[in-house]
Amino acid sequence: MLVIRNLHKQYPNNQQFSLNNVNCEIGKGEIVSLVGASGGGKSTLLKLIYGMLDADSGEILFNDKRVYGPSVNLLPGAKGMHFVQQDYNLNPYAKVYDNIAPVLPNTDLEFKKNRIHEILELLNIFDLKDKQAINLSGGQQQRVAIARALASGPDLLLLDEPFSNLDVILKNHLKRDLEALVEKTGVSILMVTHDSNDALSLSHRIIVLQNGQVVQVGCPKEVYNRPKSTYVARLFGAINILEASAFSKVFNREVPKSGKLLIHPHDIGISSVSGIPAKILKTEYNGSFELIIAEVEGLGRKLQINYPYIGRFKAGDHVFISVMSFAEVEE
Numbered sequence: 001m002l003v004i005r006n007l008h009k010q011y012p013n014n015q016q017f018s019l020n021n022v023n024c025e026i027g028k029g030e031i032v033s034l035v036g037a038s039g040g041g042k043s044t045l046l047k048l049i050y051g052m053l054d055a056d057s058g059e060i061l062f063n064d065k066r067v068y069g070p071s072v073n074l075l076p077g078a079k080g081m082h083f084v085q086q087d088y089n090l091n092p093y094a095k096v097y098d099n100i101a102p103v104l105p106n107t108d109l110e111f112k113k114n115r116i117h118e119i120l121e122l123l124n125i126f127d128l129k130d131k132q133a134i135n136l137s138g139g140q141q142q143r144v145a146i147a148r149a150l151a152s153g154p155d156l157l158l159l160d161e162p163f164s165n166l167d168v169i170l171k172n173h174l175k176r177d178l179e180a181l182v183e184k185t186g187v188s189i190l191m192v193t194h195d196s197n198d199a200l201s202l203s204h205r206i207i208v209l210q211n212g213q214v215v216q217v218g219c220p221k222e223v224y225n226r227p228k229s230t231y232v233a234r235l236f237g238a239i240n241i242l243e244a245s246a247f248s249k250v251f252n253r254e255v256p257k258s259g260k261l262l263i264h265p266h267d268i269g270i271s272s273v274s275g276i277p278a279k280i281l282k283t284e285y286n287g288s289f290e291l292i293i294a295e296v297e298g299l300g301r302k303l304q305i306n307y308p309y310i311g312r313f314k315a316g317d318h319v320f321i322s323v324m325s326f327a328e329v330e331e
């Protein structure tokens with residue numbers, strides 16, 4: 001459905017950044033997240049896919065047809081592709097209903113009305129249908145923009161930070177709705193997100209961009225458990241990166257002699273009876289777990305540990321720790 005081959009893009013007025021040899025594919029009914037540090041090129045890639053920018057070289061194929069930038073196609077957006085940008089691009093003075101209506105044909109007005117109502121219900125904004133967009137909150141405007149994109153029954157939705165303005169309850173609601181929609185209609189979604197939890201919980205695959213290059217593509221478990229580099233690992237929350245040599249010495253475990261090891265905070269256990277001696281420096285309440293910062297002699301780094309039993313240990317306690325699992329990771 002979407003195929004990107006050897007895509008290059010450099011902004012004429014910016015020699016520091018270039019999108020470099022990007023290759024990827026998105027299949028029907030796939031949810032793919034595009035993640036990476038700020039300035040990595042995520043929005044640039046979405047704009048190229050939507051035909052808002054000209055690529056320097058390479059090609060984008062959508063449903064087997066080439067997508068061109070503004071030098072060929074003045075109006076961006078191939079048929080069947082919708083882009084919900086961060087500014088939502090709504091008509092502020094038009095009612096919610098009238099912001100959505102133009103994307104549907106007027107050939108069957110009854111169908112059109114029912115379709116808009118269905119989408120408004122789906123996104124929990126039916127009650128807002130007669131309000132002007134300008135009088136809505138950021139989160140409500142975001143849902144109107146998504147509703148408009150969904151109304152025409154697209155094959156591919158490009159979403160730039162789709163949950164950024166939603167509270168946790170609405171976000172979870174919309175995530176479940178998007179999943180159901182993908183299952184029901186076979187629409188594909190490519191979304192940019194800064195929230196690693198959203199990328200891990202919603203995506204079938206994750207594409208990681210670093211300085212304009214795709215550095216890893218994989219399913220959420222793969223990217224989380226076997227990140228290609230410390231850059232990728234750090235995108236998915238607090239982690240411990242240790243020198244393999246120090247770890248091997250302190251924990252008496254067989255690991256490669258050099259290089260780095262990744263240990264997730266939930267892969268470290270704490271006990272008051274057995275393990276490697278450690279001192280707790282700090283505890284931080286996090287709701288379902290406590291983040292414990294501990295020091296182990298000879299390790300060269302403090303450890304971050306997610307501990308499920310709130311309040312059992314406190315700063316200053318001498319405990320024992322054990323590492324359940326770790327992975328080699330490149331710098």
Ligand SMILES: Nc1ncnc2c1ncn2[C@@H]1O[C@H](COP(=O)(O)OP(=O)(O)OP(=O)(O)O)[C@@H](O)[C@H]1O
Binds near residue numbers: 044
């Ligand atoms: N129109 C432009 N002209 C010149 N440089 C640009 C332009 N738009 C973006 N850039 C630069 O290109 C690089 C990639 O920007 P882009 O917006 O694609 O990154 P991003 O990964 O989406 O970042 P963020 O997560 O902060 O939104 C950045 O260095 C940015 O400053």
